[in-house]
Structure formats: structure tokens, C-alpha cells
Amino acid sequence: MTRQKTEQSSLHMLQDQLRQNIRQYAMFIALISIGVIFTVLTNGVFISPRNLSNLLLQTSFIGILAVGMVLVIVGGHIDLSVGSIVGFTGGFAAVLQVNYGFNTATVVILALALGAVIGVWQGFWIAYRAVPAFIVTLAGMLIFRGALIALTGGQTVAPLAPGFRAIGQGYIPRLFVNVDAVAGFHDLSFLIAVAAIAAYVLLAIRARTRRKRYELTNLPMPLFIAKIVIVGSMMWFVFSIMVSYRGIPYSIMILMALVLLFVYITNNTTFGRHVYAIGGNREAALLSGINIKLKTFWIFVIMGGLSALSGLVFTARLNAATAGAGNLFELDTIAAVFIGGTSMRGGEGTVVGAIVGALVMASLNNGMSLMTVPSEYQLIVKGLILVLAVWFDASSRSSNS
Numbered sequence: 001m002t003r004q005k006t007e008q009s010s011l012h013m014l015q016d017q018l019r020q021n022i023r024q025y026a027m028f029i030a031l032i033s034i035g036v037i038f039t040v041l042t043n044g045v046f047i048s049p050r051n052l053s054n055l056l057l058q059t060s061f062i063g064i065l066a067v068g069m070v071l072v073i074v075g076g077h078i079d080l081s082v083g084s085i086v087g088f089t090g091g092f093a094a095v096l097q098v099n100y101g102f103n104t105a106t107v108v109i110l111a112l113a114l115g116a117v118i119g120v121w122q123g124f125w126i127a128y129r130a131v132p133a134f135i136v137t138l139a140g141m142l143i144f145r146g147a148l149i150a151l152t153g154g155q156t157v158a159p160l161a162p163g164f165r166a167i168g169q170g171y172i173p174r175l176f177v178n179v180d181a182v183a184g185f186h187d188l189s190f191l192i193a194v195a196a197i198a199a200y201v202l203l204a205i206r207a208r209t210r211r212k213r214y215e216l217t218n219l220p221m222p223l224f225i226a227k228i229v230i231v232g233s234m235m236w237f238v239f240s241i242m243v244s245y246r247g248i249p250y251s252i253m254i255l256m257a258l259v260l261l262f263v264y265i266t267n268n269t270t271f272g273r274h275v276y277a278i279g280g281n282r283e284a285a286l287l288s289g290i291n292i293k294l295k296t297f298w299i300f301v302i303m304g305g306l307s308a309l310s311g312l313v314f315t316a317r318l319n320a321a322t323a324g325a326g327n328l329f330e331l332d333t334i335a336a337v338f339i340g341g342t343s344m345r346g347g348e349g350t351v352v353g354a355i356v357g358a359l360v361m362a363s364l365n366n367g368m369s370l371m372t373v374p375s376e377y378q379l380i381v382k383g384l385i386l387v388l389a390v391w392f393d394a395s396s397r398s399s400n401s
Contacts, residue, residue: 026392026396027339027340027341027353027356027357027360028234028356030339030360031356031359031360031363034360034363034364034367035047035363037367038363038366038367038370038371041367041371042367042370042371045370046366046367046370049241049244049245050245051366051370052241052245053241053242053245053246053249054366055359055362055363055366056238056241056242056249056252056362057168057249057251057252057317058362058365058366059255059355059358059359059362060168060249060251060252060254060255060313060317061086061168061251061310061311061313061314061317061329062310062329062332062333062336062358062361062362063255063259063336063354063355063358063359064254064255064258064306064309064310064313065082065086065306065307065310065329065333066333066336066337066340066354066355066357066358067255067258067259067262067306067351067354067355068082068302068303068305068306068307069082069303069333069334069336069337069354070262070266070337070340070342070349070350070351070353070354071262071266071275071299071302071303072133072299072300072303073279073334073337073338073342073343073344073346073349074266074275074276074279074342074343074346074347074348074349075275075278075279075295075296075299075346076278076279076282076345076346076347077126077133077296077299077300077346078133078134078137078334079122079133079137079300079303079330080134080137080138080140080141080330081122081137081138081139081140081141081143081144081307081330082137082303082307082310082326082329082330082333083141083326083327083328083329083330083331083333084140084141084142084143084144084145084148084326085115085118085140085144085304085307085308085311085326086307086308086310086311086314086325086326086329087144087145087148087311087321087322087323087324087325087326087327088118088144088145088147088148088151088311088326089111089114089115089118089307089308089311089312090111090311090312090314090315090321090325090326091148091151091152091157091311091315091321091322091323091325092110092111092114092151093107093108093110093111093164093311093312093315093321094152094157094158094160094315094320094321095151095152095157095321096110096111097160097161097164098157098158098159098160099157103161103163104161104163104164107164108167108312111308111311111312112305112308112309112312114308115304115305115306115307115308115309115311116301116304116305116308117304118140118144118304118307118308119300119301119302119303119304119305119307120297120300120301120304121140122136122137122140122300122304123296123297123298123299123300123301123304124297126296126297126300127292127293127294127296127297127300128293128297133300141330148323148325148326149323152321152322152323154323155323156320156321156322157320157321157322158319158320158321159319159320160315160316160319160320164315164316165316165319166250166316167250167251167254167312167313167316168250168251168312168313168314168315168316168317168318168319169249169316169317169319170249170250171186171246171247171248171249171250172188172189172247172248172249172250172253173188173247174186174187174188174247175187175188175191185243185244186242186243186244186245186246186247186248188247188248189239189242189243189247189248190239190243192239192248193235193236193239193240193242193243196235196239196256197232197235197236197239200228200231200232200235201228201232204224204227204228204231208224251313251316251317254309254313255355258306259351259352259355262351263350263351263352266350266351271295271298274290274295275295275299276347276348277290277347278290278292278295278296278346278347279345279346279347279348280346280347280348281347310329311325311326314326328379331382331383331386332358332361332365332382333358334386335357335361335382335385335386335389336354336355336357336358336360336361337349337354337357338357338386338389338390338393339356339357339360339361339385339389340352340353340354340355340356340357340358341353341357341393342354343393344390344393344394357389360385361382361385364378364381364382364385365378365382368381
């Protein structure tokens, strides 16, 4: 009898977990499905180590934007200017280096500072002048697109210094294994992969132990082990792509560092909890003493800085600044965040989910490009994906209520 009750309790818990996290599970299923479909349609080219490594590089600059966009949307806002800021800050950095001879370190610092200043400008109007974020960032999209064209004169600015290019094109070096001696194995990337998976397992065990200590509900041990194995296997698959090719790109290292930082900020800091509280119930947050204006202001300062960082990575990857840089990045970023499980109503969403959403969008772009799908049809597909993601969010929330 006791065993039967335990099994029923485990089943109910599993059902609750599936119901509460349906959007997160759905995005993983979508990502795997996209991979399988494009692998078949491209005769295996999609899943080759070289292509998957390029796909991760393509994910990096959208992923950086998605990290910041999670905070923006969770806080109940939207930012339509990120693509134009990417282009403008990247163009600013390229002009400083190519036309004026600034070194890479100085260019990076000044570009990030410019992004933060742009965030201050937009955050001021949104937080302290009560202009809706949609309007302010729509204006920003126009302003900074025009500023980019004026800055570059509509011309391509290139080439960049090797140190700058490495931000978007370079890979971390090997430690001991000679590339000629052992082809297809990157030792430092392997060690990072092992450390990352071990850290995940230890943190999961620690979280389970803390929940048990406070007498909170935990997954049954078999389900917990299954979760560890599945997530660890997925992490190894992603890392193995880079281990077996040229290693982890610097841009992916930047993205991983940002993910770790903002997962900590959103889960373990007062600022993160306040952002979720503001998006979940603005009136309740105000009555509880949260300084909504200041938190909103800092959300857009952070978004400005991350947009500039994305601009640096994108410009370095292209080895040039162009007048069209960053065009429609806001679409891919917002779609990535919604696909990743962030609620369009605010107050709910995760950084890790947004990165998976960015992988979904990058996979769509990459797969359709391999199939030589015309750009106009690619836009149609991505637009439909965005609509479906928002519809799925709304329908899944209504079914849970």
C-alpha cells in the first residue's frame, strides 16, 4: 500500500512538473526536431561538426542580446532598438580602429561605454519620464540606424586588427595536445566541458539538499537522476561539437560567462527578484517598497551595454562594419526570448531558456541557409515562429490557470 502511494505521488509530481514547465520542455523538443529535420533535408551537412560550430558562432551575438532582453521583458517592457544599437556601436568601434588607429582594448572599452550611455538615455525616458518603452525604443531604432549610416557614410569600414577579429572569429588555444599530432581533439575545451558538467551536477545536488533541509518538495530520486543524465548529455553534446572541431570560440566563452552571471543575478540577488516582482505585479511591487523607476532604469542600462557587446562580437565576426549591420536582430532576439519560455506578460522567464530559444532561431537561420531558402521566405518563417511562440505561451498559461 505504501509503495502504491509512493508511486502515485511520484506520478502526480511528474505531471505537475510537466504542466508547470511545459513551455521549457516544448522548446527543447522544438530544438531537437529542427535539428533532425534539417539533418535529413541537408543529407547530414547540418549536423557536421564544422556547421554546428558555425551555428554556435551565429548564436553568440543573438544570445548576448537575449540575456538582456529577458530582463527587459520579464520587467514588463520591450526593446525594439537592440539591432540598431548593435550596428551603431559596432560601426563606432570599427571607425575608431580603422580610421583613427585606436587599439583593440581602447575600442572595446569605448564601445561598451557608448552602449551604456545609450541605455542611460533610453532608461531615463522610460523610467523617469514615463514614456512607454515601445515608443522610446522604436525611436531609438530609427535614431541609431540613422546614426550608423551617418557614421559610416553608408560604406563598409574594414579591415579590423587581428586582436579585434579574434573576439568574433577566434578560438581558445590548446594546452598540451599538438594539433598535428591529435586531429579533432581540443584538450582545453574538453577540460572546460568536464568542469561545466561536473559543476551542474554538484549544483543540482546542492539545490536538492537545500530543498530537503527546508522540507520542500523534491523530485523522486529516479526522476532526479534521469534529469541529471539528460541535461548532462545535452551539455556534453554541445561541448563535444567544439571539442572535436577547433575548440570553444571566444564569443561562446563570453556568452557562457554572461549566462552564469545573469542566472546568478536573476536567481540570487535582490535586483533580480525585484525585476520579476515588477513584471509579475507592478502595483504590488510598488506597495512593497520596490524602487520601480530605478530598477527599470538599470534594466535598460544593462540592455544598452549588452547590445554594445553584441555589436563588438558581430562586427569582429564580419571583420567589418556595414550600414545594414544588426538589421532585424530585434526580431530574432525577441523571438528567442519568447520561444525560450519568457511570458509576454512579464514576471516569468529564464536566461537559460532564452539561450535555447536563440539556438532555435540560429538553427532555423542556418538550416534554411544550407537549403538556399530565399531570404524573403526565411523572414516569413521567422515571423510565423514568433506568432506561434506567443500563442503557445498564452494558451499554455490559460490551460494551467
